[in-house]
Amino acid sequence: MKKFFYWSALGLLTVILGVCVLSSWITPYDPLLPDLDALKQAPSLSHLMGTDDRGRDVLSRIIAGGRFSISLGIFTTVFALLIGIIFGFISGYYCGWMDSLAGVAINITLAFPSLLLAIALSSVMEPGYKSIFVTLVVIGWAGFAKLIRGETLKLKNSPHVQAARVLGASDLYIFLKHILPLSAGIIITAVTLRVGVSILMESSLSFLGLGIQPPMPTWGGMVSQGRDFFRSAPWMTMFPGIIITLTILSLNIAGEGYKELSAHNVKKYK
DSSP states (O other): OHHHHHHHHHHHHHHHHHHHHTHHHHOSSOTTOOOTTSTTOOSOSSSTTOBOTTSOBHHHHHHHHHHHHHHHHHHHHHHHHHHHHHHHHHHHHHOHHHHHHHHHHHHHHHHSOHHHHHHHHHHTSOSSHHHHHHHHHHHHHHHHHHHHHHHHHHHTTSHHHHHHHHTTOOHHHHIIIIIHHHTHHHHHHHHHHHHHHHHHHHHHHHHTTOSSOTTSOOHHHHHHHHGGGTTTOTHHHHHHHHHHHHHHHHHHHHHHHHHHHHHHHHHHHO
16 A cells, blocks of 8 residues: 555656646646736636636646746755755764864754744845745755764764775765665655755745745745635635645655665665
């Protein structure tokens, strides 16, 4: 049953990513072009998810908005992971004053609630793609650094690492060849969870007006826009909200499933 949910979530993610990648070619309508003759139309055969208060097709805007929301989630997570790997490895492998310095930076970042820190950072920068990118990287790197540090501390004195060190392997080689592969399962799980958190965070900031600005669609921005018309046109908020929920849920299930499936291989490697 767990494998069924894992593969189902993976399949749904593949579909969502594929649709977002092909968004420029498969959107049925122009997501930015208003249509005054189709204001707040209910879902129908011509507009499967209805239209918004300016007559724009909701489905087309969801597809176009996914390109920004998901790309932000993925790219900010990759950059946060790279920074976290550098700080986490240096902190856990060398210890001493490096560990203390990195620990202070990690703890300061983690001390603030993520959403409040994101709001504070976004409010001092001009709203847009760059500000959201920087904000999500800043609030995401510390969690990866703490995770990598813990894995490095756990594995750096293991027999195969000590053998590689005796044979003259460099520290970078030891990390890339012996520590990182054994941590891959938990890191990939953390990455999938962080992508989901980043998408949700971007949606929250866009909902508050601190994200990508209109008329460019994002999932959070569409939810924010539709809240004023929830009674008369609930589909404006409902469909973007459903897509956000399904995407984050699929990421979480896929990440946990990968962790369980890779656990046996890690044990054999050890």
